[in-house]
Amino acid sequence: MGLSLDAAGLAMVTAIFVLAGVVKGVLGMGMPTILLALLTATLGLPVAMALMLVPTVVTNLWQALRGGHLLALCRRLWPFLLTASLAVWPGVWVLASVDARWLSLLLGGLLMLYAVMNLRRRSLRLVGNPVQACVTGALNGVLTGMTGSSVFPGVPYLQAIGLPRDALVQAMGLLFSLSTLSLALALNERALLSAELLGGSLVAVVPAFIGMGLGQWWRRRLSEARFRQVFLVGLLVLGAYLCLLSLLRPSMG
Structure with a gap:
């Protein structure tokens, strides 16, 4: 596979990475979803998945190492993170023989359902025991391998075990960086x-970090309640976006 872009194409791709970085900076997630959605429409899914890898890994490592909760999160979340990372491999194997757009449609629908439930104050609460962690991690990894998105059910799980805002954002960085690697x-x-x-x-x-810096500047000006609202609305929008593009995208396998 090669990559050939004229000046207009290069400007468009740069703008997409800045936009994805802004979303990442505000919500702590969403970069792969935005990149896959917008780049696939112009460059195709294989090229989009390849281009997103380095910015996604680097920005998530940056996110994972900042916040002061790294050791505590690793001790608490290691079964979840380990199974989420290992289960990516069978997900990619399945991707070779399954039309991933239907799974993306399911993923988008689940994200929207979760966001709507939480916006209506029907929050899920889990204790985060090893069984819950491993089952959720395994499902998250398989879906990551099949869709390129590491959001569900990992992010709802991290929120359901009661992590505060800064720890939640750092935990998502850990999940996304390991899953993307x-x-x-x-x-x-x-x-x-x-x-x-x-x-x-x-x-x-470079453009991804520029966008991420802008998004983090905005997030620091949000209260805990406002961040929760923006976070859930962001999940709702990302889910709707996945559903729409899954319906419009031609068959991928």
């Missing part, structure tokens, strides 16, 4: 990466 290795095994695409993905880190 596993996804990169699994895609490479399937020969879906090239040196040219990885080079383009590396360059894309």
